[in-house]
Amino acid sequence: MEYEIIYSKRKTVGICVKPDGSVVVRAPVGTSEKYIRETVDSHAQWIEKAKKKLDGRKEKLSAASFEEEKLLRRKAKEILPEKVRFYGDILGVSPSRITVTGAKTRFGSCSGKNSISFSFYLMRYPEKAIDYVVVHELCHILHHNHSKEFYKEIEKILPDYKEREKLLRM
DSSP: OOOEEEEESOSSOEEEEOTTSOEEEEEETTOOHHHHHHHHHHTHHHHHHHHHHHHHHHHHHSOOOHHHHHHHHHHHHHHHHHHHHHHHHHHTOOOSEEEEEOOSSOSEEEOTTOEEEEEGGGGGSOHHHHHHHHHHHHHHHHOSSOOHHHHHHHHHHOTTHHHHHHHTTO
16 A cells, blocks of 8 residues: 655654545654554555545545536525524524635635625535534634533534534545
8 A cells, every 4th residue: 555654853653644635644753664654554455445435425525517516506595594584593603705615625714704605515415414514604603612601512512513513534
């Protein structure tokens, strides 16, 4: 198995599968290549599983044709403002603006000025996953971080948010 090694001031060896499927191993300075190879070999099953998950996600985030992008954007512009209004009323918040983008690395974002953006690729996912992203971004208006309080806020609205979040990784 091929992998890139990055040595740094750290205490443990870490393995990461990047979105392009490449494997990066981060290791403390001075770690032997033999030890790194053994570590990678012992985690081979996990690495393959992570790569398979990525393949499924890549399919959902693969470039959209012009026609499909138009369709997904239209669907996003119809569905998302309604969902934002619905969940925003429950949370008592309202974004300053809602935009739809073609972002492939994130499904949604909330700016410091409470403007929320959603990727049109989100429309390829189940409704439960879409609702999770909407609630997640709206909760950022209350908590501009990923603190325990932030996740407690999400849990008040979506008690099953962890299962919904998993749908985005498929």
